[in-house]
Amino acid sequence: MTTAIEVRWAQEPDMPVFAAIVNYFIESSAFNFRTRPQSVDEWRDDWKQLSDRYPWLVAQEGSEIVGLAYAGPWKARSAYDWAAESTVYAASGQHRRGIGRLLYNRLLPILDAQGYRSTIGVIAQPNPASVALHEACGFRHAGTLASVGFKHGQWRDIGFWQRLSAGPETPPGEILPVAAVR
16 A cells, blocks of 8 residues: 555545546446446535535545545435445556555544444445455455346346444434534
8 A cells, every 4th residue: 555645535526536436337347236327416416415424535646536435324214324335446547555445444433433333335246356345344244135236248246244333232322423523
């Protein structure tokens, strides 16, 4: 891992880079189950809607964004309020540099400090690099759903990896806004 990479909070002007990084994987891989690229406006709307409650980060080397991480809701029902789904991407050509781990090393403590009990990673299979990253960051395999997505001419499985915080079992407190832990 290079020490020249710094992790910072994502900002609205970063959303075109979010779109470019993720759209590369939407178009070229089965790792993302979307079948059409996301527009910059979609990313902007999601960031505006979610970034007060969920952290959004970028890894930056010089002036170039080389990776991104963000969290969002696991499910819409209120009993799930203490669970977040996490997503990490290293930009094309930036893999195996420790960027994913660098981003998770920043994202996960933020989620813990906010009061989230569970962080869930959803990984299209096969993806041994993503599995290795999640397990190295404390996630454990929680299950697999077979043939739930059809992309690039094949049925695809998804695996669920879960990381529990070291917080108290019960009762849960309120989730702190991102601004409270910045």
